[in-house]
Structures are given as C-alpha cells and as structure tokens.
Amino acid sequence: MADGSAALTATRTACPYCGVGCGVIGATAAGARAVAISGDEAHPANHGRLCSKGTALGATVSLAGRLLEPTIQGRSASWDEATALVARRFRETIARHGPDSVAFYVSGQLLTEDYYVANKLMKGFIGSGNIDTNSRLCMASAVVAHKQAFGADLVPGCYEDLDLANLVVFSGHNAAWTHPVLFRRMEAAKARGQKHVVIDPRRTDTAEGADLHLALAPQSDVRLWNGLLADLIRRGAVDMDFLRDHVDGYAAVITSLAEDDQSPAAVAADCGLALADLQTFFDLFAAHPRTVSLFSMGANQSAQGVAKGLAIINAHLATGRIGKPGACPFSITGQPNAMGGRETGGMANTLAGHMDFSPEERDRVARFWGAPNTARAPGLKAIDMFEAVRDGRIKALWVMATNPAVSLPASGAVREALERCPFVVVSDCVETDTTAFADVKLPALAWGEKDGTVTNSERRISRQRTLFPPPGQARADWRIIAEVARAMGFDGFGWPHAASVFREWARLTAYENKGRLLNLEGLTRLDPQAYDALEPVQWPVDTEGRGRARLFEDGRFQTANGRARLVPVRPRGPAEATSDKFPMALNTGRIRDQWHTMTRTGLAPDLCRHAPEPYVEVHPDDARAVGLTEGALARVMTTRAEAVAVAKLSDRQRRGSLFMPMHWTDAFAPAGRANALVAPMTDPSSGQPEFKHTPARIGAYRETWRGFFLAREPALIVDPGLVWRRIPRDACHQHEFAGRGDRAQRATLRKRLVRALTGEIVAYEDAATGALREAWIRDDRLVAVLYMTEAGRLPPRDWLADLFAAPLTPETRATLLHGFPPGAPVDKGPMVCACLKVGGKAIEAAIIGGASTADAVGAATGAGTNCGSCRPEISRMIRAFTDAKQETADVL
Ligand SMILES: Nc1nc2c(c(=O)[nH]1)N[C@H]1C(S)=C(S)[C@@H](COP(=O)(O)OP(=O)(O)OC[C@H]3O[C@@H](n4cnc5c(=O)[nH]c(N)nc54)[C@H](O)[C@@H]3O)O[C@H]1N2
Ligand SMILES: Nc1nc2c(c(=O)[nH]1)N[C@H]1C(S)=C(S)[C@@H](COP(=O)(O)OP(=O)(O)OC[C@H]3O[C@@H](n4cnc5c(=O)[nH]c(N)nc54)[C@H](O)[C@@H]3O)O[C@H]1N2
Ligand code: SF4
Ligand SMILES: [Mo]
Numbered sequence: 099m100a101d102g103s104a105a106l107t108a109t110r111t112a113c114p115y116c117g118v119g120c121g122v123i124g125a126t127a128a129g130a131r132a133v134a135i136s137g138d139e140a141h142p143a144n145h146g147r148l149c150s151k152g153t154a155l156g157a158t159v160s161l162a163g164r165l166l167e168p169t170i171q172g173r174s175a176s177w178d179e180a181t182a183l184v185a186r187r188f189r190e191t192i193a194r195h196g197p198d199s200v201a202f203y204v205s206g207q208l209l210t211e212d213y214y215v216a217n218k219l220m221k222g223f224i225g226s227g228n229i230d231t232n233s234r235l236c237m238a239s240a241v242v243a244h245k246q247a248f249g250a251d252l253v254p255g256c257y258e259d260l261d262l263a264n265l266v267v268f269s270g271h272n273a274a275w276t277h278p279v280l281f282r283r284m285e286a287a288k289a290r291g292q293k294h295v296v297i298d299p300r301r302t303d304t305a306e307g308a309d310l311h312l313a314l315a316p317q318s319d320v321r322l323w324n325g326l327l328a329d330l331i332r333r334g335a336v337d338m339d340f341l342r343d344h345v346d347g348y349a350a351v352i353t354s355l356a357e358d359d360q361s362p363a364a365v366a367a368d369c370g371l372a373l374a375d376l377q378t379f380f381d382l383f384a385a386h387p388r389t390v391s392l393f394s395m396g397a398n399q400s401a402q403g404v405a406k407g408l409a410i411i412n413a414h415l416a417t418g419r420i421g422k423p424g425a426c427p428f429s430i431t432g433q434p435n436a437m438g439g440r441e442t443g444g445m446a447n448t449l450a451g452h453m454d455f456s457p458e459e460r461d462r463v464a465r466f467w468g469a470p471n472t473a474r475a476p477g478l479k480a481i482d483m484f485e486a487v488r489d490g491r492i493k494a495l496w497v498m499a500t501n502p503a504v505s506l507p508a509s510g511a512v513r514e515a516l517e518r519c520p521f522v523v524v525s526d527c528v529e530t531d532t533t534a535f536a537d538v539k540l541p542a543l544a545w546g547e548k549d550g551t552v553t554n555s556e557r558r559i560s561r562q563r564t565l566f567p568p569p570g571q572a573r574a575d576w577r578i579i580a581e582v583a584r585a586m587g588f589d590g591f592g593w594p595h596a597a598s599v600f601r602e603w604a605r606l607t608a609y610e611n612k613g614r615l616l617n618l619e620g621l622t623r624l625d626p627q628a629y630d631a632l633e634p635v636q637w638p639v640d641t642e643g644r645g646r647a648r649l650f651e652d653g654r655f656q657t658a659n660g661r662a663r664l665v666p667v668r669p670r671g672p673a674e675a676t677s678d679k680f681p682m683a684l685n686t687g688r689i690r691d692q693w694h695t696m697t698r699t700g701l702a703p704d705l706c707r708h709a710p711e712p713y714v715e716v717h718p719d720d721a722r723a724v725g726l727t728e729g730a731l732a733r734v735m736t737t738r739a740e741a742v743a744v745a746k747l748s749d750r751q752r753r754g755s756l757f758m759p760m761h762w763t764d765a766f767a768p769a770g771r772a773n774a775l776v777a778p779m780t781d782p783s784s785g786q787p788e789f790k791h792t793p794a795r796i797g798a799y800r801e802t803w804r805g806f807f808l809a810r811e812p813a814l815i816v817d818p819g820l821v822w823r824r825i826p827r828d829a830c831h832q833h834e835f836a837g838r839g840d841r842a843q844r845a846t847l848r849k850r851l852v853r854a855l856t857g858e859i860v861a862y863e864d865a866a867t868g869a870l871r872e873a874w875i876r877d878d879r880l881v882a883v884l885y886m887t888e889a890g891r892l893p894p895r896d897w898l899a900d901l902f903a904a905p906l907t908p909e910t911r912a913t914l915l916h917g918f919p920p921g922a923p924v925d926k927g928p929m930v931c932a933c934l935k936v937g938g939k940a941i942e943a944a945i946i947g948g949a950s951t952a953d954a955v956g957a958a959t960g961a962g963t964n965c966g967s968c969r970p971e972i973s974r975m976i977r978a979f980t981d982a983k984q985e986t987a988d989v990l
C-alpha cells in the first residue's frame with residue numbers, strides 16, 4: 099500500500115499505542131531511517147487526528163538501544179542456535195515435568211498474527227493452557243462481565259455512538275490523557291450539547307471540563323451504579339418491553355438490590371458524594387436514553403472489577419440502552435491490539451476464536467488445528483503464573499512484548515520469580531528491566547518494521563504496515579514462534595507470510611460457526627495483495643467482506659437462549675483495607691505523554707517534558723500533616739516496599755488518596771517504580787489486579803544533599819541508597835540525584851559519574867555550604883556539568899541543557915557555573931503542549947496578556963492546536979489565573 103513519488107513513499111499504517119487505533123501515514127525515503135508522520139484522514143478511527151504520542155512517533159524509530167541479534171547468556175548467537183536452544187529447553191522441561199511446567203506471557207502489543215501463532219503453539223501443540231497476556235492487567239474484568247451478560251466477549255458499540263450520544267459517562271476513564279483523539283471527538287459533541295459525567299476519585303483533566311464530576315470514594319462504584327439502577331426502577335425509567343423480550347434476571351436483581359439501603363442519601367454517604375451531585379447524575383441518566391457509559395481501568399483494575407462492569411451493563415440492559423445508535427456500555431481498550439488478543443485466545447482461560455474449554459468447543463478447535471493434544475483446561479492467569487514461576491512449578495517461561503518486571507504488581511516478587519526461573523526467554527525490541535533476567539534474548543521487529551493486523555476498541559481491524567526494512571537480524575514475532583514450534587517437531591507452523599497466518603486465523607473464526615459473532619468469514623480468502631490492501635473493517639465481517647458497526651441491534655445476544663443476562667452484584671470494599679499503619683489509598687495510572695514502561699516514548703525528549711519525573715499527587719492537607727511541601731521528595735510506603743517520588747500538592751486529589759504514575763523503570767528512576775508498592779490482590783473471577791488501591795502512607799524523604807548531572811550519554815546508576823531519575827533532553831540527558839548519606843556518598847557518586855569524562859574542567863567548590871559545581875568542556879562544547887548542594891538552591895536546568903546544543907561563547911562560559919545567562923534565570927516550565935513544544939511559562943504569559951480561553955491561548959502560542967490533549971490543562975491555568983485575580987480584587 100505504498101504510493102507517492104520516487105523520493106518519498108507514503109504508507110498507510112496504524113499507531114502502535116492506544117486502543118483508539120488511529121490511522122497514521124508515514125512518509126519515508128529509501129535508505130533513511132526516518133519518517134514524517136501525519137494522521138490518516140481516510141481512517142474512520144481518527145479522521146486524520148493524532149495525539150502527542152502518535153505525532154512524536156518519528157522520534158522513536160532510531161535504532162538506539164535496539165536488540166539486533168539473538169543472544170544466549172549475553173553472547174551473540176545465530177537464529178539457528180537460539181531457536182534450537184529454546185526448542186530443546188522447552189521440549190526437555192515438558193518431557194520431565196509435563197506441559198504445565200512451561201508458560202508464555204504475551205501482550206496486547208503483539209499483532210493478531212503473532213498472538214494466533216503463540217496461542218496455537220501453547221494451547222494446541224504443547225497442550226497447556228499456560229499462555230496469558232498483559233491484558234490480564236487491563237481488560238480481564240470487562241471480558242468476564244461481557245461473557246456473563248452477553249454470552250461472549252462482545253463490545254456492543256462503536257465510535258459513532260460517541261458522536262450520537264447525548265450523555266457520556268466516563269467511569270474510571272481519564273480519556274483526555276489516555277484516549278485523546280476520542281476525547282477530542284467527544285469535546286466536539288459536547289460543544290453541540292452532549293453532557294459529560296466523570297466518575298473518578300481524582301479530578302482528572304477529563305473531569306476538569308465535565309458537566310458533573312463525581313469524586314467518589316475509592317472502590318465504591320458498584321454501590322453507585324446499583325444506586326442508579328434502584329433509582330431508575332423507582333422512577334419507572336426502566337424499559338419493561340426490552341426486559342421482557344430480551345433480558346433474563348430482572349427479578350433476581352430486584353431482590354439483590356433490596357439487600358442494601360438504596361435511598362439516595364445512603365448511597366451518597368457510602369460513596370462519599372454530595373447528595374445533590376448524586377441526584378444530578380440520576381436525573382441526567384434518566385433523562386438521556388442516548389447514553390454511552392465508557393469504562394476503563396478505574397473499573398477493571400479492581401478486586402471487584404467484574405462487578406463494576408456488570409453494574410454498569412445492568413443499568414444499560416435495564417433501560418434498553420444497547421444496540422442502538424448513541425447508546426451502549428463501552429469497555430474501551432488500552433493497547434493497540436488488546437482486542438486481537440482476546441479474539442485469538444491470548445488469555446489463559448479462553449481457548450481461541452471466542453471458544454472456551456467445553457468438550458465440544460475444545461474438540462472443534464483441536465480438529466481445526468489437527469492437534470489432538472490441545473489443552474483441555476484453562477491455564478494460569480498472570481498473577482498466578484508468576485507465583486508458579488517463583489515457587490518453581492513453572493520452569494521455562496517465554497515473555498513476549500511486555501515488561502513484567504515493571505508492569506506487574508508486587509514487582510519485587512516478580513523479579514524474584516524471573517531470577518529463580520531456570521530458563522527465561524524474552525522477545526523484545528529493546529533492552530528492558532525484564533530482558534535483564536533473560537537467558538535468551540530474541541530481537542523482534544518493532545513498529546514500522548512489522549506487518550500485520552490489530553483490532554481497536556470498536557472491533558475494527560486495521561493493518562500495520564512496514565515502513566523500514568528489518569534492522570540487524572530482527573524478526574517478526576510470529577515467525578520467531580513458528581520457527582521454535584517447527585524446531586520442537588510440530589507440523590502446522592509453515593506459513594510463508596503474515597497473510598497466510600491471517601487467513602488461517604480468519605478460517606478458524608468461521609469454522610463450524612453457528613452463531614459466534616466473532617466471524618471473519620469475508621476475510622478467509624485474502625491473497626497477499628488483498629491482505630496488503632485491506633481497508634479498516636469492523637467484525638463480524640460477512641461473506642461479502644462487509645463489517646458491522648453495532649452489535650445486538652436485533653436484541654439477540656450470544657447466550658444459549660439469545661437473551662442478555664442481568665447479573666446481581668453486591669458492593670464490597672477494596673481487597674486490602676487501609677489501616678492505622680497504612681491509612682491512605684494508593685491509586686496508580688497513566689500520564690498524558692508517556693506510554694507504559696517508557697521503552698519508546700522515553701526516547702522522545704518532547705514527551706518527557708510534561709511530567710519529567712516520578713511524582714506522587716497528594717492533597718495539600720495530607721501533605722501538611724506530614725510536613726511535605728510542593729516539589730519535595732516524598733517517601734511512599736506500603737506493606738510491599740518503599741518508593742521515592744516528587745510530591746505534587748493538589749486539591750484534585752481526595753483527602754486520604756495518593757496517585758502515582760506507573761511508568762518509571764530502572765533505566766529512568768529505580769526508586770520511583772510504582773509497582774514495587776502495589777499489592778497483587780485480584781478479582782476472584784477475572785484474576786485482574788487491584789492496581790488502583792493499595793493501603794499506603796506518605797512522609798518526607800528529607801535528603802541531606804541534592805544534585806544534577808547533565809551529560810551527552812545516559813548514566814545508569816545501581817545504588818539502592820540513592821534516589822535518582824533520568825530525563826532525556828534534546829541535546830543531553832538530565833540526571834537528578836538526592837541522598838541521605840554523608841559527603842562520602844556524594845564523593846562516591848561523583849567519582850562514578852565523571853570517571854570517563856574528558857576535557858577541560860571548570861570548577862567551583864564551597865566546603866561550608868557543600869556546594870560543588872563543575873563543567874567539562876572540549877572544543878568549546880559542553881561535555882557534562884555536575885552541580886551538587888546541601889543547604890543551597892540549584893539553578894533551573896533548561897538553560898544549561900540547551901547549552902549542549904551549540905558551541906559555548908565567551909558570555910555563556912562566563913556565567914556557566916552560575917547556571918543562568920547574564921540576566922534572568924531561564925525556566926520554561928513544564929511542557930504543556932508536547933505537539934507544538936509550548937512551555938507553561940509561555941502560556942502563562944499569554945494568559946496574563948489577556949488570552950481568556952483555550953482558543954485564544956492557542957491563537958497566541960499555538961498550544962493545544964494539534965491534538966488538543968493539553969486544552970483541559972490550559973483551561974485550568976486560565977481559571978487559576980482568573981481566580982487569583984478575583985481574590986486580589988476581593989482583598990483590595
Ligand atoms: N498516555 C497514555 N495513554 C494510554 C496508555 C499510556 O500508557 N499512556 N496506556 C493505554 C492502556 S494499555 C490503557 S489500559 C488505557 C487506560 O486508560 P485509563 O483507564 O483512562 O487510565 P488510568 O490512568 O490507568 O486510570 C483511569 C482512572 O481510573 C481512576 N480510578 C482509580 N480508582 C478508581 C475507582 O475506584 N473508581 C473509579 N471510577 N475510578 C478510579 C484513576 O484515578 C484514573 O484517573 O490507556 C491507554 N492509553
Ligand atoms: N501500577 C500500575 N501498573 C500497571 C497498570 C496501572 O494502571 N497501574 N496498568 C496495566 C496495564 S492496563 C497494562 S496494558 C500494562 C502494560 O505493561 P507492559 O506491557 O509491560 O508495558 P509496555 O511498556 O508497553 O511493554 C511493552 C514491551 O514490548 C516491547 N515491544 C513493543 N513492540 C513489540 C513487538 O512488536 N514485539 C515484541 N516482542 N516486543 C515489542 C516494548 O519494547 C516493551 O518492552 O501495565 C499494567 N501495569
Ligand atoms: S489517540 Fe494517540 S496514542 Fe491513541 S492511537 Fe491515536 S495517535 Fe495513537
Ligand atoms: Mo492496558
């Protein structure tokens with residue numbers, strides 16, 4: 099699918115980040131490893147829009163840090179050798195300890211073709227259910243809720259419903275940051291009158307501009323949605339005809355609701371909400387038949403995640419708000435191919451193609467694969483899988499396209515498991531915290547090199563296409579797996595190209611299909627050319643190749659009797675309650691410009707400027723109580739571990755709650771890893787961990803010294819006594835340090851940092867204040883600077899960081915050790931608009947200059963005019979300024 103002039107080739111592909119699944123056009127020149135990115139206007143998911151992460155894709159395609167050849171125990175190996183070794187070790191382990199002694203842990207960032215092949219090998223030919231995916235951490239609760247309510251893991255709605263709805267409820271979903279392109283679409287609908295309600299303990303950027311924000315007590319969602327359903331019943335707002343014709347379980351739900359006091363006052367009290375706000379929500383919901391309820395990690399990542407999903411679905415089924423334009427419960431997916439993994443069978447408790455382990459379904463899949471050994475029972479879910487690795491039941495593990503040493507809860511125990519496991523294989527594109535534990539590292543093709551399909555949140559299959567030739571010896575994941583399968587002696591893994599894998603997968607969905615909605619019948623005969631040219635299409639795909647936007651339009655569901663099920667759910671508290679020792683609730687999640695464990699977005703300096711360091715957000719009252727000030731280092735402690743992060747004081751946080759982003763790793767900030775803290779408590783039926791609630795306490799870190807080191811190359815420091823973090827900048831790397839040791843600790847660090855530096859040294863030292871400032875200069879260029887202090891202040895870093903980009907002048911040299919140019923210190927503030935690179939200070943200046951709307955700020959500075967995901971923040975800055983002006987006026 100390439101067209102364009104000989105000089106530049108434009109290729110239509112899809113963004114590798116979130117589940118919105120935006121179409122991207124990459125313009126490349128032959129022989130160059132660079133790409134110009136633009137949004138694909140013809141793609142129905144985004145109509146040409148991209149967010150900051152998609153826009154910055156070009157900055158992530160360098161080969162820095164890439165795995166380019168297989169390695170065995172750290173030494174280079176050929177593919178033949180590595181493949182043979184993996185096959186032999188898996189075969190031997192299975193022969194001695196049985197098929198359940200091995201496991202695959204895979205990812206929603208694999209393509210559908212990769213997923214299909216991995217699943218076929220493990221469940222079909224090795225004969226174990228032990229393949230699970232990081233979607234366990236993400237979508238598992240929604241999957242169970244869908245299966246219980248609809249009979250299969252089916253997402254009823256489509257993005258068009260987000261335009262057509264009159265009311266959108268965001269349940270534990272910070273769309274402004276996590277699905278920015280869809281959020282812009284809903285902002286446009288809001289301008290036409292659509293109402294937004296946000297249910298989230300935090301006042302997120304999504305909540306900032308909403309009509310109503312319900313800052314509910316953590317984990318009280320089931321109580322809230324049950325209260326809503328009871329209220330709808332009281333008002334007579336349920337759809338009795340729809341219930342009679344299409345839904346079972348109404349009587350049971352009524353009985354169950356009666357077990358709790360459903361008076362609005364009692365519900366409001368239990369959810370920590372003002373009664374008036376609760377009433378407003380109930381009124382809004384009753385008044386708008388065209389309601390979409392989006393639910394995401396605030397719902398799924400909970401020990402009652404399934405119940406939360408069901409409570410939301412119940413409200414929709416009872417009001418008949420499903421299968422109609424602008425009305426549905428909508429579980430939005432996180433990863434680009436979370437959906438593809440659920441389809442192919444990446445989860446340990448499903449078999450393949452929406453078929454499970456009933457004897458009939460299992461036999462059907464086994465016949466299709468020609469694999470009499472096909473697993474008869476589900477395997478271990480992620481948390482249990484790593485527990486089994488830790489206690490030695492699993493002895494060979496293959497991790498693909500995920501970084502569990504960072505992203506699984508209780509990551510300390512996960513690292514122990516990886517350390518103890520006799521044989522660990524990791525397929526990745528780069529070195530990660532997880533590859534550090536690998537016996538065998540296998541280099542995978544990355545975005546821009548790989549070729550295949552992904553399915554987005556609205557069941558839309560899109561092509562990811564190749565922009566660059568494979569670097570080094572990197573290979574497609576599906577091919578790596580297929581080669582190992584063949585080396586293990588299995589037939590049925592001989593596909594010549596991705597198109598033939600896809601065709602086989604499509605045929606499985608259609609095989610003996612008497613009513614499974616997941617059916618790709620119309621795609622079973624794609625030849626390589628047609629596969630290459632495949633236009634985005636939503637499953638089910640009929641024999642003519644036509645997709646379907648909305649499911650259940652005829653009121654038929656995929657249960658045995660065709661009726662949906664209302665499933666009664668009762669509210670419960672979090673899995674681990676807060677206590678005197680750990681009185682606060684630690685919540686974790688995402689920030690706007692980083693993607694998970696930063697292996698890609700961490701390469702783009704522009705994406706590291708909005709929230710450059712690991713932080714913990716805390717209510718000012720809670721901070722005051724423990725002597726924490728804005729910007730100080732805070733210790734966060736749980737029963738599992740301790741972390742150190744920068745304190746951000748904000749009344750957007752509830753009292754008693756803390757929030758930490760999930761992103762930082764050993765490579766960027768070892769002390770700031772949130773998952774060292776998180777307890778591995780799970781929902782009993784979905785196995786999804788409660789990432790959003792761990793009892794914790796917070797205090798000040800109280801460092802005795804601080805410093806920063808700017809250098810051209812990143813430094814990696816292993817020293818648990820030290821708090822450090824690295825921030826990539828345009829022309830250098832910024833490292834921030836703090837410690838609680840004496841001057842010897844500083845001296846040891848200094849020695850390590852400067853060991854390899856060469857050049858002329860300019861230095862200033864004041865033993866009395868513990869100030870040390872040094873710069874290394876070679877050929878009029880800065881090589882590195884190191885600043886340390888005990889009691890004193892450190893200069894802003896922006897000016898110094900920018901000095902690395904150009905030769906020094908006599909003027910800049912003269913004030914180098916001051917840390918700022920002649921005149922004022924330079925501090926651009928955080929990067930508010932990552933797309934157009936506009937800092938907070940420039941936006942403040944525009945606001946002071948009279949810009950009083952986000953549009954006006956955009957006109958003055960450009961900020962917010964590309965993807966718009968910073969517009970809520972700009973509005974907040976305008977409001978803060980107006981409030982401050984008002985207060986001043988009141989005082990005067
Ligand atoms: N920028 C960016 N975007 C991403 C990603 C990324 O890494 N970075 N990752 C992608 C992936 S894989 C996923 S899964 C999605 C996730 O997208 P989201 O689900 O929107 O992201 P989170 O920040 O994990 O969590 C959402 C919200 O749940 C709230 N929450 C916490 N506890 C509760 C509770 O008890 N009840 C309710 N109602 N809400 C609660 C949190 O405060 C948080 O604001 O994002 C995708 N998009
Ligand atoms: N505390 C806390 N923890 C969380 C969450 C939370 O909200 N709070 N959210 C959870 C959720 S929803 C998710 S989805 C997970 C995400 O957690 P992870 O999956 O661990 O995060 P990523 O950084 O996206 O890891 C993807 C890895 O795959 C590699 N990769 C990318 N493309 C390819 C490819 O084509 N082939 C191969 N072989 N490798 C590739 C990348 O380099 C990277 O190392 O984190 C979970 N962890
Ligand atoms: S919203 Fe952003 S991250 Fe998500 S698919 Fe679109 S461009 Fe990529
Ligand atoms: Mo996710």
